[in-house]
Structures are given as C-alpha cells and as structure tokens.
Amino acid sequence: MEIFLLKQETFEIVIKKEFEDDVASAKKNLEKKMQWLKISKQISPEGVLKLTRLKTEDIQDLAEVLKNNTTITKLYLADNEIGAEGIKALADALKINTTISSLDLRHNTIDDEGARALADALKINTTISLLDLTDNYI
Secondary structure (H helix, E strand, O other): OHHHHHHHHHHHHHHHHHHHHHHHHHHHHHHHHHHHHHHHOOOOOOOEEEOOOOOHHHHHHHHHHHHOOOOOOEEEOOOOOOOHHHHHHHHHHHHHOOOOOEEEOOOOOOEHHHHHHHHHHHHHOOOOOEEEOOOOEO
C-alpha cells in the first residue's frame, strides 16, 4: 500500500509540475502578445516605429517580435542605451526580418562586439539600406 501511495504522489507531483510549466508558458506567450499589441499601437501608418527608454529585456522582446514583423519599415531606437545583449538579439532578428529598411541606433552603448553582430546580420539582411550608429562606443 505504501509503495502505491508513493507512486501516486510522484505521479501527482509530475502532473503538477507539467501543469505549472504549461501555465508559465501560456503566461509568457500572453505577455509577448500584450507587448506586441503595445508596440503595434505605436507604429505609424507609414510603418515607422520610434521607441525610447527601453531596457535590455525590452529590446530582446522587440527582437522576437521583429522576427515575424511585416509592418515596420523604419525603426528608430536612438537614446536607449542598447548594449551587448540587446544588440545581439536585435542582430539575430535582422537576419530574419525582411521589411525594415531603415534602422536608427544613434546614442546607445553599442560597442565593437555589437557592431560585429550587426555586420554579420547585414551580410544576410539585404533590406536595410540605412543604418545610423552615430555616438556609440565603436
């Protein structure tokens, strides 16, 4: 009887853990959709998006959105203090994105490593025709 109870408890723990993982995953997906809704309201009819005061996590979330973007053509991310982690995520997204033609990254904290990540992305991305990296740490 004790062995059966132990197996049942273990099974219940496994089910509970899987349920918690599913809930956490659903919550994360909902948060991403809410983030996209928040961002999409800021896109002009011409496809221009200007965002400031973003943290690294915000840039990483934006990068995920940009992978599937078909609306944003001009992205202005000046004055955000985008550093290594944020620019790497953005560069990865740019390898996939085919709609952004203009990218403004002025006045951030992009260093040589970040610039290399962008350069690698631009070897793949042929849509971007204007990239502004003025006043960074390059």
